Amino acid sequence: MAENTRRLTMPFFDVQKRLGLNLDHWMTIQSAEQPHKIPGRCHAFEKEWIECAHGIGGIRAEKECKIEFDDFVECLLRHKTMKRLSAIRRQRDKLIKEGKYTPPPHHLGKEDPRP
Template identity: 55%
Template sequence: MPFLGLQRQLGIDLDSWLLRQSAAQPHGKAGACHAFEREWVECGHGLGQTRARRECQPEYEDFMECMHRTKLAARLKKILDQRDKMIKEGKYTPPDYQKSQEEPRP
């Protein structure tokens, strides 16, 4: 987010303050969604808010999916619902190690 090269002249980096994944991370490694956030910011840089919302929608959706995992959770729910449906119909029996039975305590 350069503003007439002011960041470089003053020797500060506002991007690390403004970007969620650019903040200091443990062990000096980049955040898990850093690449997606960077793509989204680079796409929208210089376009203006209205145009960036329209043109950078895929990058934004990728970033939000990486952060919140909503599509992954919905897919997992469908898979588990299908498994439960198949168990009710008798078409599938889970292996012994998947059955949620507690082990007897001594």
Template identity: 55%
Template structure:
């Protein structure tokens, strides 16, 4: 920790762009993935890049899943494919409010 907060005094911010979720948010609320980013940064702090990549892989994967939602979208795609297969085989009929055939509401 520096003795003087030179960046703060001069009004410049050189390195906060590295931490996307830690930047100031509207209304002062924490960002959605802030906790995952914090865990990843705390895990890798002081280890060095090579060791941090190896030892903090789980924290990094959690953070990236929170940011990009890749596993969630893959799971949703599989569910929709299964539903389409079941409809084609005649084992499942979607309810009327899912097909758009329901009477419009006032």
């Protein structure tokens, strides 16, 4: 019975194996060799975190490498960056509403189109 279940869950056609690709490795570790030799956006942060956490175990790494991990997660998800941009937009909109700031024409879409 277990073998029948395993057969049903196996892919019919393994594209990665057929083409010699390892997409799982590319998608989980940005520090790994990437297609076209272009490093991932958060390559440096992930590398620092992996170097810090390597060989010390999950529990110690959670405590000792928290700064590196937080930097890596921020690079991936950009929560703080989006929060900051939102605050900047709110401030800009507030100043426009109060009449203290006039955005340049190219920010309003009123600029003449370029050739």
